[in-house]
Amino acid sequence: MADIITEIITEIGIWIAAFLTIAIVSVVYRDNPLFKFAEHTYVGAAAGYSFAVAIGNIRGYGIEYLYPTLKDPWYIVPLIIGVLMYFRYHRTLYWLFRYGIAIVVGTSVTAAFVRSIEADVLTQLRSTISILFTKGDAITILGNVVLVVAFITSLYYFIFTFPSLHAGSLGYIPRIGRWFMMIAFGYSFATTVVTRIDLFVGRLNFLLFEWLKLPA
Amino acid sequence: MSVLYRRHIPLAITFICGLIILLQFFFVPANITEPWQSSLQYYGVTLTNWANLLANFIIGFGVVNISLIHARRIMRAKSWVDKFYSIWLFIVMAAFIVVGLFGYPRMWWTPLAANWDWLQLYVLTPLDATVYASLVFYMASGCYRAFRARTLEGAALLVVGFLSIMYKTPLFQAYAPWVIKTIDWIAKYPAVGAYRGIQVSAALGAILLGIRTLIGVETGYLGRRD
Known part of the structure; x- marks a missing residue:
């Protein structure tokens, strides 16, 4: 009996997942009520999920230091500051949230x-300089030289941004850098497209083989 | 309240926190020998834990903001259809929060653990994966715009992009093995070199931004001006 109930619950889950998958993909046709429904489900689910995980983390990284055994009483401080951060929505005491954000920014930025x-x-x-001393065949050595040139020219493009350093006799350096960056962007854009197609194929596989249960 | 509490003390806290992390990074070795190194290590680790803890409080802002926006929308919406979407969002969010509070493994009491797993597996994961996957259709139109060969550099992007997409297809593998070798070479040398340049430049920018934040020049994170 328990097995049948588990199977029914799993099957309901698969149908819901299939419905949500089709609803999200339906945006390809145009913005429609089905997509809006799935979109709002997604936002609600993601917000609720993050909130539950955050509460779990507050428990694990903060409250556990105080209760049930007192490991480090100083952890009361971030818990109080964390609650004070919600004064952000108060008209006059909004500045209290800055104490918490100052700790987060100061610590994480540094x-x-x-x-x-x-x-x-x-x-x-280190790895770019050391590559010049790597032994190998002609193609590898050529590749290493190209890598170093691409590195130096693209670095030059971003670091030496005075107009005089991007024009005149030195203007060819950032131009070469831009060429290399275009090649790199072409490659990474294509890789991203292929990855997304892969993900989409994964969703189609789910619909065909898990939901419709077509023979593989 | 004076500007001291509203602005100067938060800026001082940012500076002190940054200083402790800097000192810990530069003066605490892997093998601690001196007592002051161990104290510095303790302060650094505690501060990092505090920041992680506070970052989780910040996640709550997202929930509060979404709730405020949709509560306002429910009150102002003229049609029931518009109200329905926002009400549905609240229902889903509440379901995830309630089931999460009693089902997420890090909680005290987890009688709803199986329900939490079910919600993740059949609601959140499919939505997550499909939203990312459906971006492929937007990318198709992005491809069209990006891969138009208006300049020679644009043509380089077009050629490399096209060959990089096609080189994994059986057609190219069977009839143009040189394409595979060329793309592998591009991925290994020029693309790596260019990306390293970008990475170092971005890191230098991030370091400067960090220093500006620590010394109180960059104050955007404090929110509205007093």
Whole structure:
């Protein structure tokens, strides 16, 4: 009996998922009530999901330090500041939310940029310079030289932005950089398109083989 | 209330928090030997946990804002159809919140764990995947605009883009294996080089923005001006 109930619940779930999938794809025809229904379902579901996960995280990273055993009494501070952040909607006491946002911004911006120094600047520079000393056949060596030229010219394009450095005798450097970037954008745009097509095929597979149960 | 509480203290908090994280990053080694290093490590880790905790409070703003917008829409909507969409959004949101509070694994008491999994599997995941997948149709029109060869550089984007889309198809694999080798080479060298340049430039920009935020030049995150 329990198996039959589980099967029915699963089948209802598959039908709901199929309905929502078709409703979202129906926007290809044009904006329609079915799509609007699915769109509002999506926004509501995503908001509710994020809220539940946030409450879970507040419990895991904050309340657990205070209750049931007191591990670190200082964790009462972010909990109070977190509640104060909701004064953002108050007409005169809105500034209280700034204390919480100041901690988040100060900590996360600094953590992001100090990690960025290592991961995005030093590591990239190190691996680009070391590639010049890599041994290999003619194609590999040519490729490595092209990589370094692409790196330097595209870096030049963004860093040296004075008008005089983008024109005249030096103007060819950012022009070459732009060529390399166009090639890179062409490749990454195509990769994104292919990934999305892959996802779409996944949804079609769901409709055909899980919902309609066609033989594979 | 004075500008000290409204503006200067939040800016000072931002600076102090940033300073603690900076000191932790530059002065605390992997193998801690001195007591002051261990204290600095504790302050850094605690501050990071506090920021993570507060970031979860910020997620609540999203729910409050959506609720305010749709409550206003329900009150102002002229037709019942428009009201219905907003009411339905509230119903779905409430269902997810209630089931999440008693079903999300991190909660104290989880009698609705199976319902939470069911909602995720059959409502949120299909919607998520289909919304992303349906972007492929918008990309088709984007492709048309992006891949128009108006300039030589545009033509480079067009050729590389077209070949990169087609090179995985059986047709090209069977009749034009050189395309596969060329695209692999492009992906390995020029594309990597160009993206590294972009990555380093963006990182330098982010570092400057971070420094400007810490010293109080960038104050957009404080919201409206007093």
